[in-house]
Amino acid sequence: MSTFVRLGKKVKHFAKAVLLPEPKCSVTYCRRIERVKTKERVCAMTFDDGPMGLPTSPDLFDGRCLTDVLLDTLSEFNAKGTFDVIGITADNYPDAAGAPGTPAWGGTAYDHYPAFEKDGFGGAVNCPQLMERIIREGHQITNHGYRHILFGKKSFVYGKRHTLGSLDKVLEDLEALDRLLRGQYGYPMTMSRPPHYVDRIDKNFTSYDAYEKMGYLYLAASFDGAGWLPAKSADPVQAEIDEMVEPMRKKLEEDPDFFCGQIIFQKDGYNMALRTPVAVGLRKQLELLDAAGYRVVTVQELLKRSPFADVGAEDPDFEAFRRLIDQGRAVAYSDNTLRPDTPMTCGEFAMLAAPRSAAVDDRLAKLQAGDRAYRSRYSGAMAWCKNQGLLPRQAKESAPLTAEVLSGAAELFGGTLPVEFTRRAVLRSYKTE
Numbered sequence: 001m002s003t004f005v006r007l008g009k010k011v012k013h014f015a016k017a018v019l020l021p022e023p024k025c026s027v028t029y030c031r032r033i034e035r036v037k038t039k040e041r042v043c044a045m046t047f048d049d050g051p052m053g054l055p056t057s058p059d060l061f062d063g064r065c066l067t068d069v070l071l072d073t074l075s076e077f078n079a080k081g082t083f084d085v086i087g088i089t090a091d092n093y094p095d096a097a098g099a100p101g102t103p104a105w106g107g108t109a110y111d112h113y114p115a116f117e118k119d120g121f122g123g124a125v126n127c128p129q130l131m132e133r134i135i136r137e138g139h140q141i142t143n144h145g146y147r148h149i150l151f152g153k154k155s156f157v158y159g160k161r162h163t164l165g166s167l168d169k170v171l172e173d174l175e176a177l178d179r180l181l182r183g184q185y186g187y188p189m190t191m192s193r194p195p196h197y198v199d200r201i202d203k204n205f206t207s208y209d210a211y212e213k214m215g216y217l218y219l220a221a222s223f224d225g226a227g228w229l230p231a232k233s234a235d236p237v238q239a240e241i242d243e244m245v246e247p248m249r250k251k252l253e254e255d256p257d258f259f260c261g262q263i264i265f266q267k268d269g270y271n272m273a274l275r276t277p278v279a280v281g282l283r284k285q286l287e288l289l290d291a292a293g294y295r296v297v298t299v300q301e302l303l304k305r306s307p308f309a310d311v312g313a314e315d316p317d318f319e320a321f322r323r324l325i326d327q328g329r330a331v332a333y334s335d336n337t338l339r340p341d342t343p344m345t346c347g348e349f350a351m352l353a354a355p356r357s358a359a360v361d362d363r364l365a366k367l368q369a370g371d372r373a374y375r376s377r378y379s380g381a382m383a384w385c386k387n388q389g390l391l392p393r394q395a396k397e398s399a400p401l402t403a404e405v406l407s408g409a410a411e412l413f414g415g416t417l418p419v420e421f422t423r424r425a426v427l428r429s430y431k432t433e
């Protein structure tokens with residue numbers, strides 16, 4: 001079955017690269033953080049599905065639980081991780097166990113972490129000491145869903161899975177874990193990764209809508225740390241460790257700067273064959289990165305180098321762009337690119353000028369009430385700008401900005417409109433608070 005999953009991943013990547021058009025990105029408050037642009041040798045590692053209170057498999061650490069082993073290893077290298085945690089999966093029953101080595105290894109209808117009928121040994125609810133240690137040692141925690149239930153359908157691999165299925169249900173699940181972290185640990189989460197990267201919720205909403213409502217960024221990754229798929233080998237334990245280490249070694253040999261600004265995906269839990277190659281493989285990966293002069297930091301720390309995937313500190317307008325992000329303005333696309341030298345559209349300007357309440361809350365409320373005119377991500381912001389006289393009533397969100405279109409918004413530029421209307425010129429001229 002692992003061969004089936006690997007083939008499915010290749011087909012998906014081929015379809016995205018060759019057969020399907022590039023998805024149209026919009027300027028959003030929720031940016032998908034896969035990597036950032038920096039020349040520094042810094043990168044981040046993320047660990048999904050924990051914390052895990054069961055020993056490693058095979059147990060090579062005298063019964064110490066996996067999350068403690070990972071934290072010990074990170075500490076030795078003065079590295080900081082980003083732990084994408086769940087709440088608890090104990091309520092995901094009735095269910096039937098799936099076959100090891102298949103995507104249903106942890107359950108047929110739902111996921112069960114760290115393993116089927118072992119739910120009491122995993123998640124933030126059951127592992128307060130591990131959560132306290134993660135926070136105490138300066139690592140980052142992000143929201144992977146309270147019950148780790150798919151937001152929507154993913155028929156190719158998880159056709160039999162139950163889903164949350166509505167924006168309200170997704171928000172309820174995310175809020176449950178958010179409340180737990182704030183209430184029990186005083187910890188505010190700022191990022192989230194959807195279970196199994198399933199973004200679509202239903203025909204109207206996606207994870208981006210849920211994360212905008214929560215005030216989260218989308219935690220993605222640019223490099224697969226591997227280990228989560230079972231290996232077919234006479235020595236599968238060593239083979240799975242090698243599959244974690246050798247791709248990283250090869251990339252560093254080809255280009256020592258390859259991992260600058262990258263986010264690496266890892267798993268704080270069993271793989272599909274109920275083994276934990278990450279317990280050994282993480283150390284070997286950190287040895288490679290350390291030898292190449294890298295620091296491993298949290299994703300939050302990585303974003304301090306640059307909030308963007310395509311603009312770094314060397315850009316002459318970097319500080320102006322970053323200041324807008326720091327003020328909570330929607331200036332970047334959902335793929336976290338800024339694309340400063342492309343023309344700015346009316347819809348993009350509306351997202352810059354309108355308050356978040358209009359761009360997010362009002363739009364989602366209208367869409368939930370059945371108003372299909374608000375399906376566009378720019379619709380709430382456009383309505384607000386037109387009502388305020390910042391854009392003419394006839395303005396179309398896809399139309400490029402012109403001096404005539406912006407004539408009612410001159411005060412936002414100190415009374416003098418930009419000479420040109422590239423995204424760079426508009427963002428640079430916009431008067432910040």
